[in-house]
Amino acid sequence: MSDLALIVDDSAVNRQLLARHLASIGIDAREAVDGRAALAVLAEPDNDVGVVLLDVVMPDMDGYETLAAIKSDDALRHLPVIMISGIDELDSVVRCIQLGATDYLPKPFNPTILAARVHASLADKRMRDLEVAHAAEQAALLQTIELQKEELSRFLSPQVAALVSSPEGQLLLAGHRREATAVFCDLRGFTAFSDSAEPEEVLGMLREYHSKMGELIVRYEGTLEHFAGDGLMVFFNDPVPQPDHVERAVRMAVAMREMFAGLAARWARLGFELGFGVGIACGYATLGRIGFEGRYDYGMVGTAVILASRLSSAAAADQILLNPRAHAAVEELVDTEPVGALQLKGFARAVEAVNVLALKAAAAATTS
Amino acid sequence: MHEDAPVLDRSVIAELRESVGDDDAFIADLVATYLAESADHLAAMDAAATAGDAAAIMRPAHTLKSSSAALGALRLAAIARDIEMAGRATDAADLPARVADARATWAETLREMAAAGLTK
DSSP, rough: OOOEEEEEEOOOHHHHHHHHHHHHHTTTTEEEEHHHHHHHHHTSSSSOEEEEEEEEEOSSSOHHHHHHHTOOOTTTSSEEEEEEGGGGGHHHHHHHHHHHOOOEEESSSOHHHHHHHHHHHHHHHHHHHHHHHHHHHHHHHHHHHHHHHHHHHSSSHHHHHHHTTTTHHHHHHTTTEEEEEEHHHETTTTTHHHHHHHHHHHHEEEEEEEHHHHHHHTTTHHHHEETTTTTEEEEEESSSSSSHHHHHHHHHHHHHHHHHHHHHHHHHHTTTTEEEEEEEEEEEEEEEEETTTEEEEEEEESSHHHHHHHHHHHHOOEEEOOHHHHHHHHTTTTTEEEEEEETTTTTTTEEEEEEEEOOHHHHHHHHO | OOOGGGGHHHHHHHHHHHHTTOOOHHHHHHHHHHHHHHHHHHHHHHHHHTTTOHHHHHHHHHHHHHHHHHTTTTHHHHHHHHHHHHHHHHOTTTTTHHHHHHHHHHHHHHHHHTTTTTTO
């Protein structure tokens, strides 16, 4: 709503007459006796002025100065200014139009000309305001989308966040089968720690652990399925295919173990003994949307997931246990030691797992 | 040459009245505003003429010219216009005489306005 006119004229007769003419065409007016008073009105927030009627010759601050001030103010530059001018002042009108005035109104005032010029200026102003509002809406919308993506990627892995905002993502979400590598990590001694420590200490420590591990998950482009207390599950090769998915999983686990060593040393000085264990299994699984309306996860379901979870439970502090299939994929990259045939809950046959000691020198050299 | 212009051009008043829908109360208000404002401008012009300040006389003369013309006081408007131009030309020599002329014409204008039934 900018149907308010600002009359700037030092003559009270002219102001009164203009206000009257404007009122007869449904336009309210405010009045200012000179340029300074006019700028004070325009500086009011939400002043609703849609057009300025500006006299040229005024005491204190004249029409030229006022016009120049309006045109050099970013917030006012597009406000239409109609110069009020006597027939003997047309030279000054030309100068004002060059300075950015929209139009001029000759004296004595003709109500029909006044109505036409003021309406035209207000229409321009409304159009301009609409354009500005539209641009602002567009910008706000884009910002919201970006913000949602950002928020989404805070809760989901970046890959899944990108996936759900792409068209082909809908197909993948429906569920599909492929080979993938599951990684489970959790902390040894965490239950004892959380029983004895203050809740604030537990939360603070978890926050630090999650944030450090989160960085590594992102660096190796794993898909985080969930964080649960001290445990976390990440998988590779889905939704984005990764030919080197086992390698990525193992490299990430080794990096996590190193990262954890730094954290654990500090916690140890506070009296908390915590260890880090990892289970990695490669196998076929079903991946896609899991859950119920209102709360879905992008998840991985299959024997490999259960196996990785069991291996993680079986791992001692600092161990990274691989199932044979995962081991076979990275044999050239890592030094391992056998940990024997593990009898794992839910698995009829014993699993010949290995523990990753370190990346081989050549593999370590290519670490990103 | 100012005598060529009518003290009060009733056709201007007629147009003005028509443009505000024959609202006589508004015209009376407007004339009252004019009387108060023009008295102020004449006082300012007097002071400037007495002080020989040509620059200071321009603006009140300009405004007096403009509002007088709006109400059909064309002779006063013409005198005020000449004073404004003399001020612009920094010609202060005969300003007191010119302003005295303006004041006399102003008084005449008021009488004609009253006669035309424009004053309350």
